Amino acid sequence: xxxxxxxxxxxxxxxxxxxxxxxxxxxxxxxxxxxxxxxxxxxxxxxxxxxxxxxxxxxxxxxxxxxxxxxxxxxxxxxxxxxxxxxxxxxxxxxxxxxxxxxxxxxxxxxxxxxxxxxxxxxxxxxxxxxxxxxxx
Numbered sequence: 001x002x003x004x005x006x007x008x009x010x011x012x013x014x015x016x017x018x019x020x021x022x023x024x025x026x027x028x029x030x031x032x033x034x035x036x037x038x039x040x041x042x043x044x045x046x047x048x049x050x051x052x053x054x055x056x057x058x059x060x061x062x063x064x065x066x067x068x069x070x071x072x073x074x075x076x077x078x079x080x081x082x083x084x085x086x087x088x089x090x091x092x093x094x095x096x097x098x099x100x101x102x103x104x105x106x107x108x109x110x111x112x113x114x115x116x117x118x119x120x121x122x123x124x125x126x127x128x129x130x131x132x133x134x135x136x137x
Contacts, residue, residue: 032078039073089135095134
């Protein structure tokens, strides 16, 4: 088995715990506060990296990192926490996360010029169909 897939599965299980924590303990907490405090405390675990890894980045790299942090961390977290709080069913939230592979497929076509295979299209359609089948009564 691909070791990378094992890491991803463990990460997804850990990400799933976020839904449980938000729904159970913070259903009405301000989204910006909850996202900010979670991100700040989580970021503290990365602090040793600055003293261990000596990485030199260009100005262009810093600009890309800034865009990456704003979109993939800040905006995504705000939308995610809001969605978890406003959703009536935690399982449906976890199913909506299945949009990640489909979104990645579309964005990789546009930005990375990757080709889409017939199997990828069929898989994406099955994922969307399954989501609608389970999420909507």
